[in-house]
Amino acid sequence: EGGVKLIKSGALVTCTHLPYAPFQSKDAAGKVVGFDVALIDLVAKKLSVTQEIVDTPFEGIKSGADLNSGKCDVAAAGMTITDERKQVLDFSDPYFDATQALNTLPGKEVKTLEELKGKRIGVQGGTTGDDYIKAQVKEKSLDLEVVAYKDLAALQQALATNQVAAAVGDLPVWNDYIKANPGKAVVTAGFDTGEQYGFAVKKGNAELLKAVNDAISASRTDGTYDKIYAEWIGE
Ligand code: GLN
Secondary structure (H helix, E strand, C coil), X not given: CCXXXXXXXXXXXXXXXXXXXXXXXXXXXXXXECHHHHHHHHHHHHCCCEEEEEECCHHHHHCCHHHHCXXXXXXXXXXXXXXXXXXXXXXXXXCEEEEEEEEECCCCCCCCCHHHCCCEEEEECCCHHHHHHHHHHHHCCCCCEEEEECCHHHHHHHHHCCCCCEEEEEHHHHHHHHXXXXXXXXXXXXXXXXXXXXXXXXXXXXXXXXXXXHHHHHHHHHCHHXXXXXXXXXX
């Protein structure tokens, strides 16, 4: 692929933040798999290299620090394209649409933030769900304690063990959790934040960005995107 420079020879190094099924998580054998992994594999294939995945906190991914320091070539982390992040990262074309979901334990359904008055609500720290809830609390002067967890697993555990009355996060991820763990949670409401996920490269890495966009667009044309969607997201 003309002009694409990679930090390591023979590899396309991807930064992600585990677990984030169905976009990236470890399978029974400990291999990182998922929707994002499958799409970035197409980019690696196009570049005739192998994808290598680095698990690292989301903060370093979204701030551009990991791409800037050469920890990885590309970021693939179910990451929403935002204006703030666009200042420090170059995003690919959008590859997935998402909204925010409000989740509770079955039998403890609440459908609005107002109903959670005086209670604790969990979010994943540094994510768009975290930003959304904090903005709502401020805007509507809600009496709500927002508790931020370091990753999705910690947030889901907090909900399962009643440390929070509700949890907010990306809908596709909570749908996947509920599919895999029936009865552990229910989606009670959606907040239509109109989010779109993008892969990211270091600012100015136009050659790699083009390879990523070309791979996404080719996959949409030749049916590979739909196959990957059916495998990881379902109906
Ligand atoms: N889509 C959310 C965001 O970009 C969550 C991403 C994640 O936790 N991996 O903030």
